[in-house]
Each structure stands twice: as C-alpha cells, then as structure tokens.
Amino acid sequence: MPELPEVETTRRGVAPRVVGRRVTAVRVYDRRLRWPVPADLAKRLKGRTIERVDRRSKYLLFRIDGGTLLVHLGMTGSLRAYSDAPTRRAHDHVDLVLDDGTTLRYHDPRRFGAMLWIAPADEPHPLLRDLGPEPLEAAFTDEHLWHVTRGRRAAIKLALMDNRLVVGVGNIYANEALFRAGIRPTIAAGKLSRARLARLAQAVRTVLGEAIAKGGSTLRDYVDSEGARGAFQLTHYVYARQGSPCRVCGTPIRQVRQGQRSSFYCPTCQR
DNA sequence: CCGGACGCCTGTCGGC
DNA sequence: TGCCGACAGGCGTCCG
Numbered sequence: 001m002p003e004l005p006e007v008e009t010t011r012r013g014v015a016p017r018v019v020g021r022r023v024t025a026v027r028v029y030d031r032r033l034r035w036p037v038p039a040d041l042a043k044r045l046k047g048r049t050i051e052r053v054d055r056r057s058k059y060l061l062f063r064i065d066g067g068t069l070l071v072h073l074g075m076t077g078s079l080r081a082y083s084d085a086p087t088r089r090a091h092d093h094v095d096l097v098l099d100d101g102t103t104l105r106y107h108d109p110r111r112f113g114a115m116l117w118i119a120p121a122d123e124p125h126p127l128l129r130d131l132g133p134e135p136l137e138a139a140f141t142d143e144h145l146w147h148v149t150r151g152r153r154a155a156i157k158l159a160l161m162d163n164r165l166v167v168g169v170g171n172i173y174a175n176e177a178l179f180r181a182g183i184r185p186t187i188a189a190g191k192l193s194r195a196r197l198a199r200l201a202q203a204v205r206t207v208l209g210e211a212i213a214k215g216g217s218t219l220r221d222y223v224d225s226e227g228a229r230g231a232f233q234l235t236h237y238v239y240a241r242q243g244s245p246c247r248v249c250g251t252p253i254r255q256v257r258q259g260q261r262s263s264f265y266c267p268t269c270q271r
Numbered sequence: 272c273c274g275g276a277c278g279c280c281t282g283t284c285g286g287c
Numbered sequence: 288t289g290c291c292g293a294c295a296g297g298c299g300t301c302c303g
Contacts, residue, residue, distance in 0.1 A: 002296055002297090003296055003297090006296070032280095034279070034280095034297090034298085034299090058296095058297075058298095072297085072298090073296085073297090074279095074280095074296090074297060074298090075280090075295070075296060075297055075298095076280090076281080076282090076295085076296080091281085108280095109280080109281050109282070110279085110280045110281050110282085110295090111279080111280055111281080112279065112280070112297060112298080113297090127298095127299090151273095152273085152274095153273085153274080154273080154274060154275090158274085158275090161297095163297095163298080170296055170297070171295090171296065171297085172296060173296090216296090217296070218296095219295075219296065220282085220283085220295075220296085221282095221295095221296085222296070239296095259274090259275070259276085260275090260276070260277080261295095262294085262295090
C-alpha cells in the first residue's frame with residue numbers, strides 16, 4: 001500500500017494530533033504483525049510524552065522520551081487518530097490512548113506492517129541503517145542516481161524500487177515516474193545516460209511531490225489519519241491502466257511482470 | 272557483491 | 288452458486 005506519499009500524508013495528519021501528548025494506555029489486540037509487537041510495549045510507552053513524529057523512507061518514527069516507536073504500514077496498514085474511537089473492528093491491532101482522549105489506532109488486514117520499539121542502545125537500527133537517500137531531499141542528486149546505477153544490469157524499475165539506492169519509491173510511483181521520464185521500465189539501469197537519469201530523478205521528485213499534495217493514492221485500503229482517501233490515483237498515467245489509451249498519445253498501455261510485480265508503460269512514449 | 276525468487280497474510284476478482 | 292488461482296501500495300531473507 002503506502003509508498004512515501006501515503007506515509008508522509010499519514011505523518012502530517014498524525015503529528016499535530018499526538019505531539020506533546022502523553023500516552024495513558026496501550027492496547028495490543030493482535031501482536032502478530034511482520035514481527036511480533038514487543039510484549040513490553042505498554043511498559044515502554046505508558047506515561048511517556050510523544051515529542052516528534054519523523055519519517056525515514058516508509059517508516060514512521062515516533063520520538064518519545066527514552067526511545068523511538070517505529071511504525072511501518074506494510075501493504076495495507078493505516079494509522080487513524082480518533083477523538084472518540086469506535087469499538088475495535090476486524091484488523092484493528094493496536095491502540096495508543098493519549099492524555100486528551102485521542103486514540104491512535106493501527107489497522108492492517110494483511111499484517112505485513114510492523115510496530116517496534118527502538119531503544120537508544122539499538123541505534124543505528126538494522127532496518128534503517130542501509131537505506132539510501134530521501135528522494136525529496138538534497139542528497140538525492142542526478143549525480144547520485146547516475147553513480148549507483150553504473151554497471152547495473154538490473155532493470156531500471158527494479159533499481160528505483162531498491163531502498164539502498166533511493167527510498168520511498170514503490171510500485172505505483174516507480175511506474176509513474178518512468179512514464180514521465182519517457183523511459184521503459186525494462187531497460188538495464190546501467191545503460192541509461194546521465195541526461196536520461198537526470199530526467200528520471202526529476203520525475204521522481206515531481207511525482208512524489210504532486211502525490212503528497214493530493215494526499216497520496218488510494219487503490220483499496222489506504223486512508224489518511226482522518227479516514228480520508230487519497231486523490232492521486234485519479235491522475236495516474238500508467239499504473240493499473242493496462243489496455244486503456246495512453247493519456248498523452250492514445251496507444252494502449254501495456255502490462256509486464258518484473259520481479260513478481262506488475263509494470264505498466266506506454267510503448268510509444270517510453271523507449 | 273549482484274540479481275532474482277520466495278514467503279509472510281487477508282481480501283477480492285475473474286474464469287470455469 | 289461455489290471453488291480455485293492469480294493478484295494486490297513491501298521487504299527481509301535466502302539462494303545461485
């Protein structure tokens with residue numbers, strides 16, 4: 001589900017609801033996420049204040065005095081802040097209750113997400129240690145993308161989705177960025193010229209930026225911290241549009257498999 | 272090191 | 288109507 005724009009939208013929605021608040025109760029309904037929710041999570045959090053909410057890649061990092069609560073939304077996860085939480089429904093797994101009565105609820109049908117505690121002694125955490133640059137920060141330069149793709153025979157789309165090269169770009173936005181850059185997803189990364197990679201880096205920035213502005217993409221499950229769906233899916237050029245006419249030239253969009261995932265491209269606009 | 276495939280899990284959809 | 292396989296916003300892990 002959530003790629004960088006959806007996680008960032010969640011962060012922006014959640015932060016003002018939780019920062020400065022003290023955790024008064026923790027309810028774990030189901031510990032069976034990607035890794036078990038720590039048995040002592042309540043002990044770590046209760047009585048502590050949430051000081052900040054950061055994002056690194058697709059991880060949400062709740063900075064709390066004494067450590068960090070790491071939350072990943074996996075494919076189908078969502079975090080919602082309720083002033084008046086309804087009774088627990090199917091796939092609601094964890095509640096954090098705050099001192100003003102707000103309930104921060106983690107919901108995830110497929111349970112590919114995670115909720116972990118990072119103590120200061122665990123830093124740098126293995127999940128965060130080897131991540132590449134943030135695509136919307138200065139470290140993600142044309143030069144960087146060129147450098148890390150030299151000698152790579154893997155397809156450019158798979159390279160874009162490799163978190164060691166650049167983070168946050170999942171299946172939707174990899175496809176959309178490649179369309180905007182006019183690059184076929186199947187081309188070997190190492191064969192692309194500096195100029196084409198510069199165009200791709202720019203496409204990644206603009207696609208992610210526009211998606212954040214529209215609250216992300218909602219295909220099925222994703223909702224933001226207030227329960228609202230994203231709108232960016234309405235402007236997808238290729239993702240899930242196989243057989244439909246390209247919005248630019250009218251050629252039917254093609255679908256292929258790469259690395260067990262679907263790729264979509266316009267055979268005319270992308271070479 | 273690199274590249275590719277496999278699970279993890281539930282829900283949905285299309286074909287028979 | 289029911290059953291069955293394929294597929295879905297991710298990613299750590301294992302294999303060659």
